[in-house]
């Protein structure tokens with residue numbers, strides 16, 4: 001095989017990043033810390049949310065109100081591994097720069113505080129606030145470990161709490177729990193929204209192998225409406241963290257409902273993953289004629305993701321937990337564990353005869369990105385091109401192409417590499433992290449080559465966008481039609497990108513860019 005070796009170097013390293021920055025895109029972080037070592041530990045994400053210290057899993061209670069995005073999350077303040085759950089809390093005005101807040105929900109006599117949601121109770125239906133100052137109401141699962149330990153089966157119940165100061169402080173409802181059933185070993189993760197046609201609240205929760213829908217007028221008294229899923233979708237593990245949203249099909253007035261169900265284990269590339277169903281909801285029942293299993297993200301590290309409530313302009317904004325229960329407790333970070341995905345906009349498009357859910361980073365991520373200039377790259381048949389960039393692990397790689405036969409390799413001088421491969425013949429995209437760096441902290445971490453079928457990618461040009469942040473990569477094909485999110489732990493930052501043409505024709509990458517991304521901490 002003959003290789004043509006073209007090397008051009010991007011001079012914009014992380015050290016000289018500011019001098020390369022295009023002024024209009026510079027922004028001062030809101031949440032900064034005077035300590036220059038703040039958020040600089042090995043593998044610490046620079047433009048993703050991660051807790052200051054200790055263990056984090058699912059995003060919870062995501063609600064926007066009065067200019068503030070509240071993000072709560074499953075948090076254990078005493079260890080870097082999972083334990084009695086609290087709700088950690090952070091706020092942001094742009095979903096990128098975050099302020100850490102005191103813990104919002106502590107375990108109480110009803111149990112630990114598992115995942116759940118929060119809504120703005122605009123009409124004060126709960127009576128927890130007033131019409132002038134409507135409350136935020138959080139709805140979460142209580143997990144009673146003592147009851148569980150004694151062999152009972154009714155240890156997961158749903159509780160509520162309210163805030164009249166936009167999420168700063170919370171009061172638990174005195175008559176908690178508000179929903180309980182006799183056999184509730186996996187009965188959890190309530191996600192609530194206002195269902196306009198019936199003027200009532202709907203709570204979606206999961207009960208082992210299916211979802212249940214409850215209705216309420218006041219967020220306190222709930223009645224079962226319908227159930228979905230025992231005979232639909234993937235069932236390789238327990239159902240968790242549901243979300244039910246309505247979306248307009250792009251370019252039409254048609255409205256469809258999308259039900260998200262996280263599942264663990266049973267994801268297509270192992271461990272945890274999030275499937276979705278496109279269908280209809282009538283206030284009681286969700287129905288779908290979808291036959292195949294669908295996944296919001298084919299990478300191993302996007303779990304328990306749900307959407308924000310009450311967003312401006314009714315945008316549907318999704319955040320997931322960037323890890324996987326297979327190895328989340330063992331990843332090689334020392335002072336904290338886990339990060340969230342970038343916030344992503346969800347949209348529904350018709351591709352051929354099929355509805356398809358797209359997810360793509362919110363547009364203000366662009367405010368962190370410095371454009372360094374673009375090139376059109378041509379690579380001869382069976383040839384390779386190498387590009388070096390010291391800031392690769394905090395960068396965006398972006399280009400447009402119509403080829404379906406290429407490989408991208410991110411590597412460092414230790415010989416570690418992360419490999420992406422587009423195989424048009426098999427209509428498949430793969431991610432291989434077996435040689436990506438630290439992998440032996442858990443046997444399953446790099447065991448499988450992650451595979452994503454891409455049958456409906458356009459025949460013509462499509463965008464490839466990769467966002468890398470110290471220990472994560474998020475890959476978006478065709479603006480979010482196909483997505484992979486994965487963690488990586490190289491022993492040294494990758495600083496070399498190789499592009500391989502695996503076809504017998506010249507291929508072209510148009511408007512190719514590697515752009516540094518500013519840190520937000």
Ligand code: FRU
Pocket residue numbers: 057058074085114115141188189240241304
């Ligand atoms: C999902 C999950 C939820 C549960 C929470 C506990 O990752 O298992 O079902 O509420 O985590 O921390």
